[in-house]
Amino acid sequence: MEIYEGIKFTKEHEWAREEGGKVYIGISDYAQNALGDIVYVELPETGKKVKAGDPISVVESVKTASDIYSPVSGTVIEVNEALADSPELLNDDPYENYIAVIDPDDLSELDDLMDEEEYREFCSEEE
Amino acid sequence: MENECRRTPLYEAHVKAGGKMIDFHGWLLPVQYSSILKEHENVRTKAGLFDVSHMGEIEVSGSDAFEFLQYMLTNDITAKPGKAVYSPMCYADGGTVDDLIVYKQNDDKYLLVVNASNTDKDFQWLQDNRKGNVYIKNRSDEYAQIALQGPESENILRSLAATADAQGILSGLKFYRYVNEFKIGDVNVILSRTGYTGEDGFELYCSPDDALKLWDMLCEKGAAFGLMPAGLGARDTLRLEAGLPLYGQELSETISPVMAGLGRFVKPGKGDFIGREALVSQMEGNMSHMLAGFEMTDRAIPRTGYEVYCDGQKVGHVTSGGFFPTLKKNMGIALVGMSYAEEGTELEVLVRDRKYAARTVKLPFYKR
Numbered sequence: 001m002e003i004y005e006g007i008k009f010t011k012e013h014e015w016a017r018e019e020g021g022k023v024y025i026g027i028s029d030y031a032q033n034a035l036g037d038i039v040y041v042e043l044p045e046t047g048k049k050v051k052a053g054d055p056i057s058v059v060e061s062v063k064t065a066s067d068i069y070s071p072v073s074g075t076v077i078e079v080n081e082a083l084a085d086s087p088e089l090l091n092d093d094p095y096e097n098y099i100a101v102i103d104p105d106d107l108s109e110l111d112d113l114m115d116e117e118e119y120r121e122f123c124s125e126e127e
Numbered sequence: 128m129e130n131e132c133r134r135t136p137l138y139e140a141h142v143k144a145g146g147k148m149i150d151f152h153g154w155l156l157p158v159q160y161s162s163i164l165k166e167h168e169n170v171r172t173k174a175g176l177f178d179v180s181h182m183g184e185i186e187v188s189g190s191d192a193f194e195f196l197q198y199m200l201t202n203d204i205t206a207k208p209g210k211a212v213y214s215p216m217c218y219a220d221g222g223t224v225d226d227l228i229v230y231k232q233n234d235d236k237y238l239l240v241v242n243a244s245n246t247d248k249d250f251q252w253l254q255d256n257r258k259g260n261v262y263i264k265n266r267s268d269e270y271a272q273i274a275l276q277g278p279e280s281e282n283i284l285r286s287l288a289a290t291a292d293a294q295g296i297l298s299g300l301k302f303y304r305y306v307n308e309f310k311i312g313d314v315n316v317i318l319s320r321t322g323y324t325g326e327d328g329f330e331l332y333c334s335p336d337d338a339l340k341l342w343d344m345l346c347e348k349g350a351a352f353g354l355m356p357a358g359l360g361a362r363d364t365l366r367l368e369a370g371l372p373l374y375g376q377e378l379s380e381t382i383s384p385v386m387a388g389l390g391r392f393v394k395p396g397k398g399d400f401i402g403r404e405a406l407v408s409q410m411e412g413n414m415s416h417m418l419a420g421f422e423m424t425d426r427a428i429p430r431t432g433y434e435v436y437c438d439g440q441k442v443g444h445v446t447s448g449g450f451f452p453t454l455k456k457n458m459g460i461a462l463v464g465m466s467y468a469e470e471g472t473e474l475e476v477l478v479r480d481r482k483y484a485a486r487t488v489k490l491p492f493y494k495r
Binding site for chain 1: 147158159162163164360364426427428430449450452457479
């Protein structure tokens with residue numbers, strides 16, 4: 001499993017990464033692998049307010065539709081429009097290709113998430 | 128959970144090839160090896176190899192076997208020698224017990240190939256209605272089945288056929304024809320030019336003891352033709368794109384073959400059979416719902432069970448749907464009220480909490 005440093009993870013296999021006070025979110029390599037070929041991403045609307053744990057997007061593979069939950073509370077300020085026409089980018093490189101950018105209400109929520117090592121362990125127990 | 132599942136003779140080969148194994152009606156089978164989309168595409172353009180050993184095989188024999196099957200099945204099994212017959216099997220009310228393929232082995236012996244999850248139910252149904260000199264045996268454990276599908280299938284088999292005789296049989300074998308005795312390498316198979324993908328291809332029935340040898344032989348020789356193993360995921364997208372019904376979704380105890388648009392496999396002219404009266408009545412238009420193909424005109428993926436609306440009113444539900452890899456469209460099949468099934472009807476599909484526009488289209492979606 002390939003993981004980038006400085007990324008936090010949820011138990012639902014989303015990742016979150018803080019950059020300049022904003023939080024980029026996406027799905028983990030484990031998630032894209034479990035889903036298989038991704039054929040559609042339902043992107044959130046910018047301006048949408050979410051609480052940590054709220055559904056924020058839906059990622060659909062050939063086999064199934066999977067809810068994506070926001071790792072942090074805040075406001076959606078940007079979405080990755082490239083996913084609208086190329087949803088397979090999430091398979092190709094799930095850490096380079098974020099789903100949305102959140103202006104967080106409280107950055108300390110990231111502290112509640114798993115770091116890389118904890119997440120690796122979490123995934124190995126899931127298998 | 129894995130311990131309770133049955134394994135086909137090819138289980139180890141799937142694991143070795145990187146198959147992602149899932150529980151499919153109690154069988155451990157690969158849903159995919161590398162990618163459903165790639166496997167789908169490969170079957171459409173070259174060839175794919177499927178393990179379908181979970182399918183059930185029921186033998187019906189005895190001097191009254193023919194008459195018995197004519198009474199149990201909706202299609203007419205009077206066929207030219209070497210012609211496989213696809214037929215629904217129905218309840219008295221027209222609901223579907225199963226859909227299956229009949230292979231005649233000799234005048235008094237027929238092999239029915241049935242859906243894996245229906246094998247026990249079908250066997251019981253046949254037993255419960257048994258009459259005359261008829262013997263019914265569940266021979267599922269004595270057969271493995273491998274499906275070789277795609278435009279290169281014949282070339283792959285030709286490369287494995289040892290004799291000029293075998294070559295001749297292969298090139299002469301038309302769609303839905305079969306031979307009871309054929310040799311691939313030194314493996315004896317029933318060779319049937321049938322399939323569930325909408326492509327040319329073959330289904331090979333052999334002894335479970337020979338399955339691995341046959342699989343390896345096909346993989347080895349097939350590689351030069353671009354053959355790749357393909358999993359259940361691709362099997363489902365291929366069959367759906369070709370508009371082929373899946374029992375439990377397009378056919379069921381409440382969806383008759385006539386409702387499913389399979390009226391051509393119901394032959395009232397052959398004499399009496401179970402479900403005849405109900406099915407004839409449906410063919411005359413006395414039914415409330417039928418299946419219709421549709422294409423999403425808004426961007427959303429329809430899936431099994433989603434509700435279908437017309438002018439704000441619920442008119443049915445999706446039986447199967449998804450992203451169609453070859454057509455690159457979001458499409459599906461829905462069971463809708465009769466007046467909504469006509470081609471070009473504007474519908475809406477409820478996806479999560481929003482309705483998205485769709486339009487009915489003609490089946491099959493894809494034709495080679």
